[in-house]
Amino acid sequence: MPRESRKSPQVVAHVAVSLEGATTGFQPDLGTFYELAGTFGEDVTLVGADTILAQESTLATAPRPGPAQGGPLLAVVDGKARVSEWDALREVGHWSDVLALHCESTPPRPPERHVREVVMGRERVDLAAAIEELGRLAQAEHIRVDSGGALLAALLRGHLLDEVSLLVHPVLVGGNDAKFWYGTRSGQAAVDFELIADESLGGGLVWLRYRPRNQATTGE
Numbered sequence: 001m002p003r004e005s006r007k008s009p010q011v012v013a014h015v016a017v018s019l020e021g022a023t024t025g026f027q028p029d030l031g032t033f034y035e036l037a038g039t040f041g042e043d044v045t046l047v048g049a050d051t052i053l054a055q056e057s058t059l060a061t062a063p064r065p066g067p068a069q070g071g072p073l074l075a076v077v078d079g080k081a082r083v084s085e086w087d088a089l090r091e092v093g094h095w096s097d098v099l100a101l102h103c104e105s106t107p108p109r110p111p112e113r114h115v116r117e118v119v120m121g122r123e124r125v126d127l128a129a130a131i132e133e134l135g136r137l138a139q140a141e142h143i144r145v146d147s148g149g150a151l152l153a154a155l156l157r158g159h160l161l162d163e164v165s166l167l168v169h170p171v172l173v174g175g176n177d178a179k180f181w182y183g184t185r186s187g188q189a190a191v192d193f194e195l196i197a198d199e200s201l202g203g204g205l206v207w208l209r210y211r212p213r214n215q216a217t218t219g220e
Helices: 030-040 049-053 086-091 127-137 149-157
Strands: 010-017 044-048 073-077 097-102 116-119 142-145 163-168 193-202 205-212
Touching: 010 030, 010 149, 030 142, 030 163, 044 049, 044 127, 044 149, 049 073, 049 149, 073 086, 073 127, 086 097, 097 127, 116 127, 142 149
Parallel strands: 010 142, 010 163, 044 073, 044 142, 073 097, 097 116
Antiparallel strands: 163 205, 193 205
């Protein structure tokens, strides 16, 4: 169902990328990235489990000032129940609370785990249903996706992104180990985008904002 025909939160993917669209292999300008992220007025930060797992060793020893009063809700797509540092995520000072997005096939969770859950989908998290539920539970109007290519690719396939925001850095990563904001090209249909804003920020940084037209064609 096209997103235009149903009431749901606006979903924006905000990503720091190299010239070829890679998200790894270079040092992003985090100050500018999060300054721009703050302009979206997010009610919910939607993140994939892989993104959280990459930070868990740091989270385990990070300061814990407590939940951010009035901050966004952190919702983690964690169909395999791999995330464990829920208390640290809640108390690290960036979010008001945390929410685990699971599916019916998610392995059993420890009974002493203190995190709210939403179960959507059978074999994997039903992202469309989860977004609708986030709109209801968190009264969310704006969801910012802060994640890697796997989640963004799934959102693109499901026609669930209203905007893609790219902070382009003046660097080419090269090599075979780079990961890209749209996931892998294998199995991906082509997506047509409409440019809605562009801005040069100095230092070679360019901020590009696109709206997916949601008219998939056969990929290469």
